[in-house]
Amino acid sequence: TTMPQHTDVVLFGALGDLSRKYLWQSFFQLYLKEQTENKTFSFYGISRDAQKEGSQKLTKLLDDVNCEGDISSVCGLKLFEFRQLVTYVQLKTDEQFDSFGEHKLKNIPENSDFVLGRIFYLAIPPNVYSSVAARLSSCCKLKIRHAWSRLVLEKPFGSDLQSALSMARDIGKHFKEEEIYRVDHYLAKSVVRQILPFRNRNFNHLETILNNEHVERIEIAMKETADSKGRIEFYDKYGVIRDVMQNHMTELLALVAMELPNNHHSDFDSNKNKLLSQVKEVKEEHVLTGQYSRYLHHAEQEKANISLSVYTPTFAASLLNIDSPRWNGVPIIMISGKALDERSSYIRIKFKDSVMCVCGCKSFNVSQHGARQIIFQINPGSLPTVGILVSKNLFSPHLPEGLEDMVVTSQESFVFGQSLNEFYFSIPKTNENAYVTVVRDLYRGDKKSFVTTEGLEHLWHIWSSVIEETKHRHPKLYLEKNDISLNFGYSNGILRYVEQESSLVADEFSERERLSVSSLPSHFLGHVLLVKPDVQLYKSLAEKINDVAKTTVAKAGIFHLALSGGSSSIQLYRAILKHFPKFPWRWTHIWQVDERCAQYHDQLSNFKTIDEELLQNVRIPYGNIHPMVDYSVANVCSTGSVERYKAALVHFVSKLELDFIILGMGQDGHTASLFPKSGLLKDNENLVAMTTNESSVKRMTLLFSILNKARHTAVIVSGHKKHDIVDSLAGSEKKNVNNYPILGVNSQSGNVTFYIDNDAWFGK
């Protein structure tokens, strides 16, 4: 007869996300499967919230625990019982801890024939692990015969080797190694659990080919569609390498590459640790990093420290090597990222193709000679379900107890370019949530889903220095969901993006921008003023536009730039082309501030200048260019043209906020095509209008209603002919917008800068 046993489950962080999403449901599953007359349970939900509020929150949370489709009355009854067995407890002070140990938890006399267990599950921030462990050790840990205590920790287990060791030391003062359970939920995923049984069951086939003679490379991927929104603070601290490569992915590597254990736990641990100790420290040149383009936007929303966020990798690809006779020379490639095109985790073992066809190549049979691979598909990606795929031209696998054949329906599915029909496909018989498995293992004292202290030390040893070395590297920006510019290759032991240049560039994010703004010398008409010789002036403005473009593209994925006509603009375009060849043209939309109603080839056309001097020299998508007048009709300007331009602005420009506009200023103080005494100066309703000044042709122009919504405005004033108007505007006499339209420039953003060259400022 087995001794009766009771288990107290004490869940810290009982009201948090992890508990809400997985833990309570998993503890209910435990109760459902394990509880008998002889095996009883109590559950305690712990947080720092006051008793009443915490208790209400917990009750709500438990309402969501359910039978997951099991409609039997047994499950319904057990669910009812389970909810009754959960008690909320506020634990903040030493006294509260002590009284919890004394009065709430079950206690038994020494030497009773009863097994008592206590699970302390810490779903709380790691910085309090040590102090909570210390308190638990003094109030609640069982120290009598037939009793056990387990301390369960969620990652991150430190942020580098040193911090992990010091955390392990601190906790080790209160709990012994066998009492510490560090969760790695990937080790509890259904396919991961089948890796070793599968290898064992196919020992004769597999163990002879799982080595450097036969394996070309191993890929381990953890691709996610989710981004890091809501977790920026955590992500800025950890980034993708610490978050998943150092732990889940390296653990997966160990399972496919370690020597098979002889089914003894001690073998399992020592073989795994041996393998981990053979993985070479990752080098800087072995890691590529990327950041999805809206990351900084999320960081800003979450009030993160942007100067740190710019460096956070949300994507990484790493090349690892194992220094052992079995694996020497086999590249191990890890890929993981947020905001990618699919949620797919897998280990792909690709075998060498060493067959050369000499004769009969026309009928060379793909199913016999095509790519040979084994794929452990852990999260499904585009497959109908998770499972293990073995190329039919490799061997026909024997299935261990936990797997069954998957019948591939006629519907074609492809895996790395090969039809699913070209694989033997086996799937786990049960596919429960990983946390259900974690909790069951925990209860049974089975340490398969947990990380030992020695293992942890190896894991950090592999990754610590490269994380440090790359911490100030600017990750390559990528577009969410599907950016082929993340594709990379490896040769001569080095990883390289196929497209070296990011289509999005965000280095030197805004620091320089802020600096340049704050160091401007003075003000003009209430706006920031920069006075310089013209060459320097245009370079400064080009630099500013480039900076704003990069940061805007990084945040919003699109940049709207509105240009004026005039000879000064030509110098600006040349400065941009010369100094900023990496300008993000692909993501830039070009608008016009104003235009004369002339055909494209007419010398009066502003657009012709923009086109010839700028657009023809850069790679900008045709659809991003928005000329103001309509060259497809004889009458290039009409009411229809005004409406068309307005509609285009409304369609493309979010909230009608252009990101950057370049204005000029005429000798009469006009700007855009808004001339002194024009009725349009007071038009607050329209965005675009036709206009004329006495001496010249008709024009189209943007109005102040949209100009003043721009996020950044630069007014270029250049040449000695402008000196008088600059002088007069700088004077103390009060002026009004009706006579000096430039005074109407009053952007809501406050980001207006006058770029005035020496000639215009000082005169001849």
Ligand SMILES: O=C1O[C@H](COP(=O)(O)O)[C@@H](O)[C@H](O)[C@H]1O
């Ligand atoms: O541990 C982690 O894993 C999740 C992904 O887990 P999955 O079971 O959904 O594949 C990841 O989103 C998270 O950033 C990381 O901390």
